[in-house]
Amino acid sequence: MAQEALCRKRHEGFNGSMVGVSLADLIQLKGTNRFSGCISVEFGGRCGVIFFQDGEIVHAEKGSCEGEEALQRIMRWPGGRFTAYPHLATDRHSIRKNRQHLLLDAHRAMDERHRHVDPKGERAEQTPLRERIRAIGMVSDAITLDFDGVPTDEKSPSADRLAAGACFLARLADRIGSRLGTGSPTSMVLEGTREHLFIYTGKHHLLAVAAGADHQPPMVEEAIRRAVQTA
Incomplete structure (x- = not known):
């Protein structure tokens, strides 16, 4: 062969x-x-x-x-x-x-x-959520952060930059939701010319994901959703 x-x-x-x-x-x-x-x-x-x-x-x-x-x-x-x-x-x-x-x-x-043995005997390994999302080819970075904007799983300049952008956008969306009476959104997408930013709000943390602008946001969101659901 x-x-x-x-x-x-x-x-x-x-x-x-x-x-x-x-x-x-x-x-x-x-x-x-x-x-x-x-x-x-x-x-x-x-x-x-x-x-x-x-x-x-x-x-x-x-x-x-x-x-x-x-x-x-x-x-x-x-x-x-x-x-x-x-x-x-x-x-x-x-x-x-x-x-x-x-x-x-x-x-x-x-x-x-995930967490099962396939018929041919190969076992899929359990992987932390952040690493599962980072493994998506369209994703350039992914972090979790608290509501004060502090990364919870990584300390680096790139993580701090992503956390700062995600925290600002989440707070802005929260204020807009309060003024409109619609409540805080659970997910947000900021489409940019260089990269797209995806933010998901949980009970205790935020998940921030960055992807290249050459990828279609719906396809990235679908891949992220599947990674989150099986983590």
């Missing part, structure tokens, strides 16, 4: 490590760059391959699986190393959906397998 040959020839391509970067992020990057070729992904002695044509995924293999099932299995790996082979094509086209729908379907499948 293609995956076996490519994993043996890793030195012939451009390789890197997915430390702090999800496979979904890598797929989004390849899509934005309209990449044509193949990437092989290795984790824990396992190997899978994903073929692209003009930024869209056309074929994937992992073991005896191929197509969307193979892609979903590869995306469940928590990390790994990848090798890119530009312009390496395949005559197999086992995937027809566009990239964004594939990513949403992959996250939906991971949600369904």
Whole structure:
């Protein structure tokens, strides 16, 4: 199979490590760059391959699986190393959906397998909510914060910036809701030219999520909703 040959020839391509970067992020990057070729992904002695044509995924293999099932299995790996082979094509086209729908379907499948053992014996690992949301390819950052605007799970300049924006927007929406008599909103979306900001209000905390402006807010909201529901 293609995956076996490519994993043996890793030195012939451009390789890197997915430390702090999800496979979904890598797929989004390849899509934005309209990449044509193949990437092989290795984790824990396992190997899978994903073929692209003009930024869209056309074929994937992992073991005896191929197509969307193979892609979903590869995306469940928590990390790994990848090798890119530009312009390496395949005559197999086992995937027809566009990239964004594939990513949403992959996250939906991971949600369904959350805390369960799948029929093939692979167990989905429980992941904190923030990390589950950050694993969404369309999301650039996610934090939880208290109602004073203090991040509860991370201390960094980027977290403080996101928390400040989220707290300001939540307080503004609360004041507007009070004046109009509609009450405080439980979710808000601020669409920007550089990024979109999504805010969700809980009993004790706020959840703030940032996503690139090139992504459609409804698709991001759907992915966030599924991550929250299964956390």
